[in-house]
Amino acid sequence: MLTERELTHFKNKLLRMKQEMTKVIESNRPLTFEDYGELTSMDNHFADTASQLEDREVQFSIKESAQHILTEVNEALDRIQNGTYGKCVDTGEEIPVVRLEVLPYAKRTIEAQKMFDETADAINQTELSFSTPKDDERGDQRLQTVDELQYEHGNSSFRIK
Incomplete structure (x- = not known):
């Protein structure tokens, strides 16, 4: 069971992460042709267009990752509020403090996470x-x-x- 001091520590850590992810999401506005000094995509060399597309894909990937982490952080903050933080959502076992230090929004023990990932992979690997x-x-x-x-x-x- 986590002490009150540890809970406060993890709550502060999660709030900092939330703030950082919110900044990443807000600063990742979609790129436009004007950002590249262009008025239109016409007359662009295909390599320039490919570079712009790659920049947009990287930007989208960063924003998507930040949104995922923000969702996980918000869920962890809810678990702190509900008194279930630090307990595995699948097994109810205590999540080791070492794991929470590395991944403060962890909701499963390592063993439960492996089982969850294997099950998710099996579902995604259905024979099509x-x-x-x-x-x-x-x-x-x-x-x-x-x-x-x-x-x-x-x-x-x-x-x-």
């Missing part, structure tokens, strides 16, 4: 296939499915051994 069912009677044997083509020729994720 465009293969034709064996009992399909289309009549045209020249049609090949994506799976058959991958098996026959391979691709970047499926190599013939």
Whole structure:
């Protein structure tokens, strides 16, 4: 169980993180052509346009990460308010202080987080296939499915051994 002093320490740490993430989000306004000294995208060299696109993607990624962390921080602050901070949301076990020092918005023990991640990966890895069912009677044997083509020729994720 965390002491009152430790709770205050983590609350202050979380409030600083919240402030930092809010600044990142607010300072990450969308880039425009004017930011690059251009009035329009017309007559731009494709490399310039690609660089601008990359800048926007990096900016979007930074903002998205900051928003995710801000959500996690707000949830941790709610857990402090509710008296459940420092306890694993899945198992109810105490989260080690060392873990909270590194990741103050942690809501699971390391073991529970590994289990959660494995479950999430398993859900995301459901077998999506465009293969034709064996009992399909289309009549045209020249049609090949994506799976058959991958098996026959391979691709970047499926190599013939």
